[in-house]
Amino acid sequence: MKIAKKNELFTKPGTTIVNKTGAWRVYYPIVDHEICIGCGTCDRVCPEGVCFKTDQKNSKGLTFYDRDLDFCKGCGLCAKECPVKAISMHFEEK
């Protein structure tokens, strides 16, 4: 596994891709696949680059997005920007 250099942790977006975040995250996002319209906004705004297009379709025939929770930091940007409110933030039970 690649280890981030000291300055990469704060100066480059997407660097938590090499650091699992689950231990300190307070909230995590859940995508309602039936509401998702596959617009890709969450993918564009996620500072960690952990939102991705799946290869599955919902009942409306739309390809939906999901996120890699191992590397999500729980910032909530995806939920805030989703145009159809398909993403909800949930408290991380420890």
Ligand code: SF4
């Ligand atoms: S909460 Fe959303 S925008 Fe923030 S890191 Fe997690 S997936 Fe990305």
Ligand code: SF4
């Ligand atoms: S922003 Fe919302 S509707 Fe668009 S792909 Fe992401 S979850 Fe789906």
